[in-house]
Structures are given as structure tokens and as C-alpha cells.
Amino acid sequence: MKILVTGATGYIGSHTVVELLNNNYDVVGIDDFSNSKKEVVDKIKEITKKDFKFYEGNVCCKQTLNKIFDENKIDAVIHFAGYKAVGESVSKPLMYYRNNIDSTLTLLETMNEHNVKKIAFSSSATVYGKPEKLPIKEDFPLSTTNPYGTTKLVIEGILRDLYKSDNSWSIAILRYFNPIGAHESGLIGENPNDIPNNLMPYIVKVANKELDCLNVFGNDYDTIDGTGVRDYIHVVDLANGHVKALEKILKETGCDAYNLGTGRGYSVLELVNTFSKVNNVDVNYKIVGRRPGDIGACFADTSYALDKLGFKTTKGIEEMCRDSYNFVKKSK
Ligand code: WQD
Numbered sequence: 001m002k003i004l005v006t007g008a009t010g011y012i013g014s015h016t017v018v019e020l021l022n023n024n025y026d027v028v029g030i031d032d033f034s035n036s037k038k039e040v041v042d043k044i045k046e047i048t049k050k051d052f053k054f055y056e057g058n059v060c061c062k063q064t065l066n067k068i069f070d071e072n073k074i075d076a077v078i079h080f081a082g083y084k085a086v087g088e089s090v091s092k093p094l095m096y097y098r099n100n101i102d103s104t105l106t107l108l109e110t111m112n113e114h115n116v117k118k119i120a121f122s123s124s125a126t127v128y129g130k131p132e133k134l135p136i137k138e139d140f141p142l143s144t145t146n147p148y149g150t151t152k153l154v155i156e157g158i159l160r161d162l163y164k165s166d167n168s169w170s171i172a173i174l175r176y177f178n179p180i181g182a183h184e185s186g187l188i189g190e191n192p193n194d195i196p197n198n199l200m201p202y203i204v205k206v207a208n209k210e211l212d213c214l215n216v217f218g219n220d221y222d223t224i225d226g227t228g229v230r231d232y233i234h235v236v237d238l239a240n241g242h243v244k245a246l247e248k249i250l251k252e253t254g255c256d257a258y259n260l261g262t263g264r265g266y267s268v269l270e271l272v273n274t275f276s277k278v279n280n281v282d283v284n285y286k287i288v289g290r291r292p293g294d295i296g297a298c299f300a301d302t303s304y305a306l307d308k309l310g311f312k313t314t315k316g317i318e319e320m321c322r323d324s325y326n327f328v329k330k331s332k
Helices: 011-022 040-048 062-071 086-091 093-113 147-165 199-207 235-251 268-279 303-309 317-331
Strands: 002-006 026-031 053-056 076-079 118-124 170-176 178-180 214-217 232-234 254-260 285-288
Touching (some): 002 011, 011 076, 076 235, 232 235
Parallel strands (some): 178 232
């Protein structure tokens, strides 16, 4: 089976390519390196000792996509490519709508023209907005508070309308909670070049003395210690969730959404303290005001993904913290 992976050198894309190769799928990757590095292609080959075809290009380019589908008999697509910084999306909405939606429409049109109708789409728990209760189930109301989240919601709607128009499609919408960690080899992981928006990359840079102090955004939420609670999922578990979703769309038609999380929430301070303990390193922090748009607590109900995909996470918060730091130490 040959799988096209868009965003193949990105944080989640690269870990998913590793797990696909480990599961004996053939992979064709595409990435424009707008938020990743070219060297990740070789790192994936080093980890898996396997080769795979790679095309440098942008998914918005129909000519590039036609070339890929003409040159390769693609059985299914896993679509990661897209911009994903919440803050940046607020200041540059047109760039986000154009890139994330245009690339997806171009991909779906090209798939349709080549009679490839199986896709797993990288969505996000951000589509749940501020949940009324916890844990979050897939049938909860959907709403978004930023352009990035809205692109995910719009694309989910496009996929559902596509399936309604043609029931021969097989579509899995995967709603990620908070991916952290890295492959145990330390060869691939998340290491943003600029100041990180997300918590774990920021913790890692403070521990690594690249930044001097973590700002903890608020300790007056209704949570165990007042700081924000999130459902952190190891990126390798997340990658294996994609393998499970792929098995589903290769087997049957349909269109459905699945939470990919652990079902367990951890607060900011719990994560900081766990990170310090397992890596034996200090993480300077100070409590500051809440970040606008943040919600207090968010974690997944994982029962539907277990029931329908047979997906369950295996890695705990300690392993997530250890692997996150191991990657950055190895990258030095
Ligand atoms: C986690 C917690 C912050 C940074 C976002 C996107 C979501 C997904 C994951 C793409 C919160 C706190 C953070 C810091 C802090 N991205 N925090 N100091 O906001 O849950 O989700 O990233 O799909 O779509 O919305 O993740 O890592 O930014 O924040 O105190 O410097 O850490 O307040 O409680 P978030 P995050």
C-alpha cells in the first residue's frame, strides 16, 4: 500500500512517516519546508533504515500534485500540511485561509481526478472551543476563536459535504489534543526556530538555557493548582493513531471524527515539575496573567477512538518529558 503524506517533514508528519514505514507501508512525502527542515528526510531514513519517495513542493500547486499522482499509484492520503500557529493566524488570517483551505481543496480535487478517495485529515481539539463539560466527546458542539481553528472547522465541513456528495469516499478526521515528545532516537522532534508559542518547546528552551524564564499564563483557573490543564499526547502515540485511522479508511467508506488524546489532563505546573524531575534540570518560571483566548481545562474522552479505531495511547507524561529534552540535547 502506498500512502501520500503531505507535510511529511513536519513535527507530526515526520513521526507518522516513521511509523508507516515501520508498519511496511510505502510512503510518498511532500513538504515545502516552510515549517520544517530538509534534513528530516534523511533522519527518517536513518531511523527506519528504509527509503521513501519525497517531493519538495507546496500542496497548493496542482501541477506538483498531478505529477505525484501520475508518477505514483497512491492508495490513501494523510494530510498534515498547513500553518498551525494560533497567534500568527490572528495577525495574518488571509495567509491562513488561503494556505490551509486552498491546499486542501487542491489536494481533494486532484485525488478525485485520480480516483483516490481515502484521506485522513489532521484536525485539532481547538474546534471544540470552550467545552461545556469534560472529558470532551466527538459529538460536542464545535466552535472556534481564531482563524487557525476556523480553517480546521471549515475543512472538516468540506470533508463532510464531499462524503455526502459521494459515499465512495473514506474520510477520517483526527482531532489532536496537545502533541509533545519526540522519537526515542532523538533524531526527529519539535524544535521551533523562533520563540515558541507552545508550552513544551518553551520549557525545553528554558531548561536548555536558550531562554531565561517560562511565563506561566495564569494560576487562577478552576484546576488542581490554578494553572491550565491540557491532554498531552506523545507524538509517537499520535503517529500510531494515524496508522490505526489508515487501517480504517483502507477497509471501509465513511466520514467520521476521532479524538486523539490520552484522556488524562495535566496542569502547566505538573508538566514543569515532571520535566524537571525526569531530566534532573531546573526550569525557571514565573506566574503572569492569563493568555487571551486560553481555556482553563481540556482533555479527551478516548472511548470512541478505542472502539472505532482500536487506538489507545501507551506513553506517559514522564516519557513525553524525557523524549522532548533528549531530542534538543541531541540536536545541539
Ligand atoms: C498549553 C498550556 C497555556 C505557553 C495550542 C493550539 C492547538 C494545538 C496545540 C495545533 C496552556 C500554557 C503555554 C507558555 C504557558 N496546536 N502555556 N506558558 O494553547 O492548549 O493549544 O497548541 O493544532 O490548536 O490551540 O497549547 O502549548 O500553547 O498551551 O503557561 O509559554 O500551557 O496557557 O494552559 P494550547 P499551548
